[in-house]
Amino acid sequence: MLLSSRQLTLGNTSVRMRDPQRVEETLRCMQKAGLNTLQVISDFDMTLTRFARNGKRCPTSHNILEISKMISSECKEKLKDLLDKYYPIEIDSSKTIEEKLPLMVEWWTRAHALIMQQKIRKDQLTLAVQESDAMLREGYQEFFDCLNQHSVPLLIFSAGLGDVLEEVVRQAGVFHPNVKVISNFMDFDETGVMTSFKGELIHIYNKREGALLNTGHFEELRSRPNVLLLGDSLGDLTMADGVQEVEKVLKIGFLNDKVDERLPSYLNSYDIVLLKDETMEVPNAILDFLV
Numbered sequence: 635m636l637l638s639s640r641q642l643t644l645g646n647t648s649v650r651m652r653d654p655q656r657v658e659e660t661l662r663c664m665q666k667a668g669l670n671t672l673q674v675i676s677d678f679d680m681t682l683t684r685f686a687r688n689g690k691r692c693p694t695s696h697n698i699l700e701i702s703k704m705i706s707s708e709c710k711e712k713l714k715d716l717l718d719k720y721y722p723i724e725i726d727s728s729k730t731i732e733e734k735l736p737l738m739v740e741w742w743t744r745a746h747a748l749i750m751q752q753k754i755r756k757d758q759l760t761l762a763v764q765e766s767d768a769m770l771r772e773g774y775q776e777f778f779d780c781l782n783q784h785s786v787p788l789l790i791f792s793a794g795l796g797d798v799l800e801e802v803v804r805q806a807g808v809f810h811p812n813v814k815v816i817s818n819f820m821d822f823d824e825t826g827v828m829t830s831f832k833g834e835l836i837h838i839y840n841k842r843e844g845a846l847l848n849t850g851h852f853e854e855l856r857s858r859p860n861v862l863l864l865g866d867s868l869g870d871l872t873m874a875d876g877v878q879e880v881e882k883v884l885k886i887g888f889l890n891d892k893v894d895e896r897l898p899s900y901l902n903s904y905d906i907v908l909l910k911d912e913t914m915e916v917p918n919a920i921l922d923f924l925v
C-alpha cells in the first residue's frame with residue numbers, strides 16, 4: 635500500500651476495502667492533482683463524533699439536547715421512545731432505503747415537533763454541550779487543523795441539529811474559517827427563544843436534495859473537483875451529489891454498529907470501510923499522503 639508514512643493504519647485490521655487497487659489509484663490521482671483541487675464533505679454524528687467510549691454510547695447532536703436541562707422530563711421520555719423505536723430501523727440491514735425512508739421522515743418530523751414545543755433558549759445551548767459527553771473522534775484536532783492549514787474546505791453535512799453541532803466544534807476549538815455547515819438550524823424569536831426550524835428538513839436519506847438546494851456553496855468550489863467523503867450511514871453517500879464537474883470521490887465509511895450484517899452493503903458502497911474505529915487515523919493518514 636502506498637501510504638508509506640502511515641502504512642500501519644491502512645494495514646490495520648479495522649480497515650476493509652472492496653477494491654484496494656482502485657483506492658490506491660484514486661489516491662494517486664488526488665495526490666497528483668494537489669490539495670487545491672480537493673474538498674472534504676463529512677457527516678457529523680457518529681462520523682466526526684465517537685460512537686462509543688468504554689462501551690458507553692456517545693450522544694448525537696439530537697441526544698445532547700435530549701439529555702439537557704432544557705427539555706422537560708415528559709419530552710425526554712417521548713424522544714427516547716422515538717429513538718428506541720426508529721434507531722433499530724435505521725440500522726436494519728434487512729430493509730431497503732425505500733422501505734426505511736418514510737419511517738425516517740416520521741422519526742425526524744416527530745422529534746422536531748417535540749423539540750419545537752420546548753421553548754429552547756439559544757444561550758443555553760453552550761451549557762448543554764459543555765455538560766454533555768459529546769466527543770469528536772480521537773485525532774480530530776489533526777484532521778481539522780490540517781485541512782485549515784492547507785485551505786481545504788470542509789463541509790459538515792448533517793441531519794442532526796446545526797446549532798448544537800456547531801457548538802461542539804466550537805468548544806473543541808476547531809471551528810476554523812474553512813468549515814461550513816449544512817444542517818437543521820433553529821429559528822429564534824427576538825427574545826432568543828426557539829420557534830421553529832429554518833428551511834427544508836434534512837433527514838438521513840435526503841442529503842442529495844439538501845446538497846442540490848445549496849448549489850451556491852458547490853458553485854464556489856467549482857475548482858475543487860476531487861472529494862473526500864466521510865460518513866457512517868448509507869444515506870451519507872449522496873452528500874457529494876451537489877459537487878460540480880466532479881472528478882474523483884473517495885468514500886470512507888465508519889461502520890459502528892451491527893458490523894457483520896451491514897459489512898456487505900458498506901463494502902459495496904464505500905471505498906474504505908472502518909470497523910468499530912473510534913479514531914480519525916485513516917482520514918489523517920490519507921491527508922498525510924495527499925499533503
Ligand code: TMP
Pocket residue numbers: 677678679680681694695696697713716717741742745791792793794838
Ligand atoms: P448525522 O446526519 O449528523 O449523522 O445525524 C443523523 C443522526 O441523528 C442519525 O444517526 C440518527 C440521529 N438522531 C437521533 O439521535 N435522535 C433523533 O431524534 C433523530 C431525529 C436523529
Ligand code: MG
Pocket residue numbers: 677678679680681865866867
Ligand atoms: Mg451520522
